[in-house]
Amino acid sequence: MQKRLDALAAEGLLREPVELESAVGRMVRVGGAELVCMCSNDYLALANDPEVRAAAVEGITRWGVGAGASRLVSGTMSPHVELEQQLAAFKGTEAAVVAATGWMANNVAITALAGAGDLILCDKLNHASILDAAGACGAQLRTYHHCDVGRLRVQLEKYRGKYKRTLIVTDSLFSMDGDFAPLREIVELKQQYDAQLLIDEAHATGVFGAGGHGVAEALGVEQHIDATVGTLSKALGTLGGFVAGPKVLIDLIRNTGRAYIYTTAPPPGICCAAIKSLEIIRTQPQRREKLLQMAADLRDKLSAAGFDICGSQSQIVPVVVGEAAAAVEMSKRLLAEGFLIPAIRPPTVPRGKARLRISVTAAHTPADISRICELLRTFS
Numbered sequence: 001m002q003k004r005l006d007a008l009a010a011e012g013l014l015r016e017p018v019e020l021e022s023a024v025g026r027m028v029r030v031g032g033a034e035l036v037c038m039c040s041n042d043y044l045a046l047a048n049d050p051e052v053r054a055a056a057v058e059g060i061t062r063w064g065v066g067a068g069a070s071r072l073v074s075g076t077m078s079p080h081v082e083l084e085q086q087l088a089a090f091k092g093t094e095a096a097v098v099a100a101t102g103w104m105a106n107n108v109a110i111t112a113l114a115g116a117g118d119l120i121l122c123d124k125l126n127h128a129s130i131l132d133a134a135g136a137c138g139a140q141l142r143t144y145h146h147c148d149v150g151r152l153r154v155q156l157e158k159y160r161g162k163y164k165r166t167l168i169v170t171d172s173l174f175s176m177d178g179d180f181a182p183l184r185e186i187v188e189l190k191q192q193y194d195a196q197l198l199i200d201e202a203h204a205t206g207v208f209g210a211g212g213h214g215v216a217e218a219l220g221v222e223q224h225i226d227a228t229v230g231t232l233s234k235a236l237g238t239l240g241g242f243v244a245g246p247k248v249l250i251d252l253i254r255n256t257g258r259a260y261i262y263t264t265a266p267p268p269g270i271c272c273a274a275i276k277s278l279e280i281i282r283t284q285p286q287r288r289e290k291l292l293q294m295a296a297d298l299r300d301k302l303s304a305a306g307f308d309i310c311g312s313q314s315q316i317v318p319v320v321v322g323e324a325a326a327a328v329e330m331s332k333r334l335l336a337e338g339f340l341i342p343a344i345r346p347p348t349v350p351r352g353k354a355r356l357r358i359s360v361t362a363a364h365t366p367a368d369i370s371r372i373c374e375l376l377r378t379f380s
């Protein structure tokens with residue numbers, strides 16, 4: 001074990017969590033210093049929002065801290081049921097199921113939609129939870145180059161006939177590059193080749209689309225998606241994941257999804273908080289509008305300064321540095337100037353593509369955006 005750790009250290013890949021001495025927000029305290037936090041996924045600043053907090057406190061007061069059992073034993077309480085109904089209504093699907101994490105939501109969705117004798121086609125940059133579930137569910141997994149619909153077409157042409165069912169899975173908004181999957185083209189292909197399409201809107205839920213449903217809504221293809229995974233842990237500011245889709249899929253997950261059945265139900269107070277976050281997403285579009293305005297400004301400024309931002313189209317704005325050690329060094333310099341943006345290194349991103357993954361939230365200010373650009377220009 002120590003040898004493995006030493007090997008990671010020698011490559012500049014050893015990781016250690018940063019300890020926050022405050023709640024997450026625009027400013028956080030680390031080692032006694034107040035820092036601008038530009039790395040969280042709390043995109044709508046709901047994790048410490050007074051209304052969401054109050055809903056969680058009320059939920060705990062009424063329902064207790066823990067659910068006490070798994071969902072199919074006695075862990076399903078009214079907040080779980082209400083949240084699932086609201087998520088289905090929000091996504092415009094027949095049903096939805098909540099899982100303890102987004103990771104588990106991908107696991108149960110994929111294992112319900114594909115198995116032995118089936119083919120799964122994945123974008124190479126899909127989240128680890130997708131690639132792991134696809135690799136373990138018994139289906140044949142093939143990956144295609146990032147957003148390369150030409151390669152996807154070739155794979156469908158070559159392999160579709162050899163398998164019972166084919167499932168295409170893609171992040172809608174890629175978590176490390178901040179770009180969108182070409183969902184319109186993928187929908188055309190899945191229709192042409194009689195495949196199913198599962199999308200992961202983890203980073204897009206609450207942020208994109210007129211109603212905040214995600215990238216599929218923004219690109220006008222929502223009604224063509226067979227199933228969607230989302231998280232409650234990013235823009236909704238709480239914890240958990242969900243699958244939204246036809247009732248038959250959700251019923252199958254409730255009956256066979258091991259990561260749904262064999263784990264304790266999410267805390268009911270968290271469901272109460274997520275219900276409040278959904279209400280805020282529905283009624284306060286100005287939060288996402290402000291966020292996307294600042295994110296566009298950041299992308300424009302960094303592109304104009306010549307940084308490689310991986311074609312980002314969103315609030316996730318990577319600044320590719322290259323080698324891991326250089327990214328760590330850049331992160332340290334930003335820390336000294338009051339910005340918390342840890343380096344993202346392999347294996348999370350490919351070798352030679354270590355980066356600073358800047359994430360903008362609705363709590364940031366235009367002055368934060370200008371300052372980070374200024375610092376990056378100075379340090380590069």
Ligand SMILES: Cc1ncc(COP(=O)(O)O)c(C=O)c1O
Nearest residue numbers: 101102103127175202231233240
């Ligand atoms: C695209 C994507 N899907 C799923 C997950 C897992 O979600 P969670 O953190 O809720 O487990 C993440 C991130 O953590 C993600 O980036």
